[in-house]
Amino acid sequence: MSIDMAQFHQVFFEESFEGLDAMESGLLNLDLGDFNVEDINTIFRAAHSIKGGSGTFGFTAVSDFTHVMETLLDEMRDGRRKITQPAVDVLLGSVDCLRDMLQSIQNGSEVDQADVAEHKLALDNELNNAVPNSPSVGKQTAKASTVLPADDVKQIAGWVIAFSPHLHLLKTGNEPVRMFRELASLGHLTTTVDLQGVPNLYDLDPEECHLSWKLEVSGDIPETEIDEIFDWVEDDCDLAKQPIYQTPSESTPFHGSPEIAISHAVSRVTKDVSSELASSEESEANAADRKNGKKEDAKAAPKGSSSIRVDTSKIDTLINMVGELVITQSMLSLLGEHFELNKLDQLKNGLSQLERHTRELQESVMNIRMLPISFVFSRFPRLAHDISSKLGKKIELKLVGENTEVDKTVVELLSDPLVHLVRNSLDHGIEMPDVRLAAGKPETGTVTLEAYHRGGNIVIEVADDGKGLDKDKLRAKAIEKGLIDADAILSDKQTYELIFMPGFSTAEKLTDISGRGVGMDVVRRNIQALGGNIEILSELGKGSTISIHLPLTLAILDGQSIAVGDETYILPLGSIIESLHVKEDRLNRVAGKGETFLLRGQYLPIIRMHQIFNVLSAKTTKLTEGLIVVVEGQGLRCGLFVDDLLGQQQVVIKSLEANYRRIEGVSGATILGDGSVALILDIPGLVRLANQ
Amino acid sequence: MSEIIELSSTDQQDAKRLDTSLQFLSFTLGQEEYGVDILRVQEIRSWEPVSRIPNVPSYEKGVVNLRGAIVPIIDLRERFQLGHSDYSPLTVVVVLQARMADKTRIIGVVVDSVSDVVDVNKKSIQSAPNFGAKVSTEFINGLVSVSGRMVMLLDVDKLLKLDGLDGEDES
Numbered sequence: 001m002s003i004d005m006a007q008f009h010q011v012f013f014e015e016s017f018e019g020l021d022a023m024e025s026g027l028l029n030l031d032l033g034d035f036n037v038e039d040i041n042t043i044f045r046a047a048h049s050i051k052g053g054s055g056t057f058g059f060t061a062v063s064d065f066t067h068v069m070e071t072l073l074d075e076m077r078d079g080r081r082k083i084t085q086p087a088v089d090v091l092l093g094s095v096d097c098l099r100d101m102l103q104s105i106q107n108g109s110e111v112d113q114a115d116v117a118e119h120k121l122a123l124d125n126e127l128n129n130a131v132p133n134s135p136s137v138g139k140q141t142a143k144a145s146t147v148l149p150a151d152d153v154k155q156i157a158g159w160v161i162a163f164s165p166h167l168h169l170l171k172t173g174n175e176p177v178r179m180f181r182e183l184a185s186l187g188h189l190t191t192t193v194d195l196q197g198v199p200n201l202y203d204l205d206p207e208e209c210h211l212s213w214k215l216e217v218s219g220d221i222p223e224t225e226i227d228e229i230f231d232w233v234e235d236d237c238d239l240a241k242q243p244i245y246q247t248p249s250e251s252t253p254f255h256g257s258p259e260i261a262i263s264h265a266v267s268r269v270t271k272d273v274s275s276e277l278a279s280s281e282e283s284e285a286n287a288a289d290r291k292n293g294k295k296e297d298a299k300a301a302p303k304g305s306s307s308i309r310v311d312t313s314k315i316d317t318l319i320n321m322v323g324e325l326v327i328t329q330s331m332l333s334l335l336g337e338h339f340e341l342n343k344l345d346q347l348k349n350g351l352s353q354l355e356r357h358t359r360e361l362q363e364s365v366m367n368i369r370m371l372p373i374s375f376v377f378s379r380f381p382r383l384a385h386d387i388s389s390k391l392g393k394k395i396e397l398k399l400v401g402e403n404t405e406v407d408k409t410v411v412e413l414l415s416d417p418l419v420h421l422v423r424n425s426l427d428h429g430i431e432m433p434d435v436r437l438a439a440g441k442p443e444t445g446t447v448t449l450e451a452y453h454r455g456g457n458i459v460i461e462v463a464d465d466g467k468g469l470d471k472d473k474l475r476a477k478a479i480e481k482g483l484i485d486a487d488a489i490l491s492d493k494q495t496y497e498l499i500f501m502p503g504f505s506t507a508e509k510l511t512d513i514s515g516r517g518v519g520m521d522v523v524r525r526n527i528q529a530l531g532g533n534i535e536i537l538s539e540l541g542k543g544s545t546i547s548i549h550l551p552l553t554l555a556i557l558d559g560q561s562i563a564v565g566d567e568t569y570i571l572p573l574g575s576i577i578e579s580l581h582v583k584e585d586r587l588n589r590v591a592g593k594g595e596t597f598l599l600r601g602q603y604l605p606i607i608r609m610h611q612i613f614n615v616l617s618a619k620t621t622k623l624t625e626g627l628i629v630v631v632e633g634q635g636l637r638c639g640l641f642v643d644d645l646l647g648q649q650q651v652v653i654k655s656l657e658a659n660y661r662r663i664e665g666v667s668g669a670t671i672l673g674d675g676s677v678a679l680i681l682d683i684p685g686l687v688r689l690a691n692q
Numbered sequence: 693m694s695e696i697i698e699l700s701s702t703d704q705q706d707a708k709r710l711d712t713s714l715q716f717l718s719f720t721l722g723q724e725e726y727g728v729d730i731l732r733v734q735e736i737r738s739w740e741p742v743s744r745i746p747n748v749p750s751y752e753k754g755v756v757n758l759r760g761a762i763v764p765i766i767d768l769r770e771r772f773q774l775g776h777s778d779y780s781p782l783t784v785v786v787v788l789q790a791r792m793a794d795k796t797r798i799i800g801v802v803v804d805s806v807s808d809v810v811d812v813n814k815k816s817i818q819s820a821p822n823f824g825a826k827v828s829t830e831f832i833n834g835l836v837s838v839s840g841r842m843v844m845l846l847d848v849d850k851l852l853k854l855d856g857l858d859g860e861d862e863s
Contacts (some may be wrong), residue, residue, distance in 0.1 A: 613746035
């Protein structure tokens, strides 16, 4: 075949990762007592298509691995095997392992063979365990096969293959003779043809295949090689293969076991642990693997172009919109050809139509980039499951507002900080069941993940009903670490903000889940880099809520233009609380320098824009003559002193860094209607600038 | 767009390298004459008002909108401490492409006037003399004599890097 398979790889990987996600959520939602066959079917289907795909693309390691999973799932599906928690855990572990494998292949790096072998071993153990009808036999076999020394693979003397093609096999372009030739190249081949199915000459359709064969191929041939030969005709024939053993061994094949016994033995080679030990180590190994996996996730940045799946309805809207735009355009150009003054009204109408369509088009184009936040949320049930079972806590995870849509970039950049926050809540927030009961709270802790829109922002809240933050403890710790002075006076809010300082961790004991104190400052930095902010509310004994405010999209912003002298700046509308003129008697000076003004009983610092930006053309330097715009950023409020407010408009954010560099106090730039460039102000940056 | 330009210019450059002659765009700053590799010149524009950027060195005049891209404008006169001269409609902005790390940045430099395109034989390029700490010759690639006048050949990448346009800073 001359088709370049590599062009399909990206699609395959994406579909596989989707399949893995489906498997994971399917496994997590599996109600052990009362499960729905359809649930398992979904999981099975996902596994099957990954196996099929990887086989087609020649990722045999993946297809082999998936095959074992599939066997296990198949037995569960047919009700031949009971679904147990350990089995589900093993499957979950395998999903992780599979994801790692696929990622390694995608990035072109080495697959961690030891890891794969370990998971395969776990799967095999599970398979060989408890076959429900004859548990003792199963166990015996399991034991027997684990005792097999590595070189027992050689035991296979050959294979007996019953190959009966369906009638249409030849029409699919497959030629049995060629396959036999392949088989013959593996070892000595004896074929016995069965002519029974052949009809008499008059009824014979020469394009149909009525023959079936019994093939005996001798030699030490791995099963995969046999599979490979029949790979293409798998669905077009009945195929049964049975290994021939040199010496009759105690591992007499029972259902589904031959291949398993073999792969089992193979995995033995890499790891020589007795099965009893293996099963007890299994959970630890899994946890360790998961940790490794996480680390790899972090460093293995996705290679190649990223793509996005878009709802067809969104595209239809777009096409409609473009159609209307074209109509408006042709109307306008017609008007322009023979323009007379009496057609002015028509022109105005046309222009306003054009404006409307452009705006709608812009909105729908932006909409394409919008993804439901469930893309991020969906990974948390798994996290909660893992952590609660590991720590012995009882935790219920509630997801609210999963369908809230956010820009794709935001979704991608949000997931890491959010994982950190949820992990913190699960690990530090929620207490152990006995502690909870003693505190008069329900035994099961609740962690709520909620997303909703507010104004032009999306708000994401991580709330738990755990022990909350201990202000005194935070304070003591901060003093001990030298982050604040011993006599510093901090508001509640400022105290909570301490946890965002670099190198701050109050956990008495470090766990591998969280508590190294490298997290929260990074979380805050990431959120800020997205143009958002993060706030924390907490009550000791009742729980804490962390809310993240983020702009809906990174590309467009609702802005308020302000004038300072003859320069124009844009303030994000969301950060403006109000704007006012101040009277002389409301103004105060702190230490003769810092200026504040009184707003409803609160003293707010004043930042003079003309001063921090060195605007020489400022109309006024008297605070009473200009305007004070009260803005909020990162929980800090202050008054920006400007000359005037100009107007509100949506602006397209352009990067200053693309050709230039980052400027303190400025988050980006935009192009105004007249073609000139205006800078977009960054409130926290301005505050920092003013404090310098 | 810029990517395409960059690609083709690289190709041409490679071809050029085999050749012995290089082409430079020469321009004047006061009494001095400078040259930049012509393959790095994207376009020549007349001066138009810029949007000032706060708290940057005075030679970084500000940014302009160049067909949707935000492009910084640098006054080379001030950069080389040759004194400020007023801008007139005849003042010229040379838009240059600089390569930094793996990115191409576009940047405009204000010069007094553009003079000529000069063909320079590679062999005739002299290395810049070392004046010690007194005169910074870091961004001067070499000197060349064009019909009796000395033209200083600027290294665009170095020149624009000196302005601290690293971008991959703290953030």
